[in-house]
Amino acid sequence: NAGVTQTPKFQVLKTGQSMTLQCAQDMNHEYMSWYRQDPGMGLRLIHYSVGAGITDQGEVPNGYNVSRSTTEDFPLRLLSAAPSQTSVYFCATGASGPDTQYFGPGTRLTVL
Amino acid sequence: RKEVEQDPGPFNVPEGATVAFNCTYSNSASQSFFWYRQDCRKEPKLLMSVYSSGNEDGRFTAQLNRASQYISLLIRDSKLSDSATYLCVVRDNTGKLIFGQGTTLQVKP
Numbered sequence: 001n002a003g004v005t006q007t008p009k010f011q012v013l014k015t016g017q018s019m020t021l022q023c024a025q026d027m028n029h030e031y032m033s034w035y036r037q038d039p040g041m042g043l044r045l046i047h048y049s050v051g052a053g054i055t056d057q058g059e060v061p062n063g064y065n066v067s068r069s070t071t072e073d074f075p076l077r078l079l080s081a082a083p084s085q086t087s088v089y090f091c092a093t094g095a096s097g098p099d100t101q102y103f104g105p106g107t108r109l110t111v112l
Numbered sequence: 113r114k115e116v117e118q119d120p121g122p123f124n125v126p127e128g129a130t131v132a133f134n135c136t137y138s139n140s141a142s143q144s145f146f147w148y149r150q151d152c153r154k155e156p157k158l159l160m161s162v163y164s165s166g167n168e169d170g171r172f173t174a175q176l177n178r179a180s181q182y183i184s185l186l187i188r189d190s191k192l193s194d195s196a197t198y199l200c201v202v203r204d205n206t207g208k209l210i211f212g213q214g215t216t217l218q219v220k221p
Binding site: 035041042059097098099100101103104 | 146158161203213
């Protein structure tokens with residue numbers, strides 16, 4: 001039982017490049033979410049999903065896309081990376097909504 | 113004003129000390145309250161939910177004061193392993209979780 005996995009652990013991009021951060025869970029949780037964590041700020045919600053085929057925007061969605069084709073996977077796509085997207089990205093899941101979420105180990109992204 | 117505010121610290125305490133953190137929230141219609149723990153360069157993990165009547169889990173006690181819109185976390189008999197950042201989290205009336213920036217605790221031998 002791996003819980004929540006994220007790949008890659010580290011990534012360096014150049015401005016304008018695109019990439020996908022992967023998130024997978026084996027807990028059969030309906031709720032999945034993406035956060036970014038920046039120094040001096042709390043985690044901020046980027047996008048979330050309440051089930052396969054359903055996604056919605058969080059607090060800071062600009063520059064990111066998501067899709068949820070299966071219960072297990074919730075990838076986050078950066079369309080055209082910018083230095084302001086340098087951050088630590090966490091994926092999280094919840095059995096019945098955002099309460100009691102389980103977080104993945106994070107992806108540390110640097111955009112040059 | 114931030115929606116959830118915490119003193120970032122750090123709080124430096126000796127082993128065995130009692131330490132308390134407060135957190136204030138701005139939305140009076142907030143629904144649920146939590147404390148998460150985050151170790152350095154690791155993911156946040158749920159420490160405990162905070163109930164209106166207050167709740168205790170071993171050395172940890174959480175309190176909610178809705179009238180004054182603050183939440184507290186008390187840690188008794190601090191251990192070295194308690195060193196971490198403690199995140200105050202509030203679920204607002206739209207259902208979203210709002211995270212505070214965290215309070216850092218360093219327990220010294």
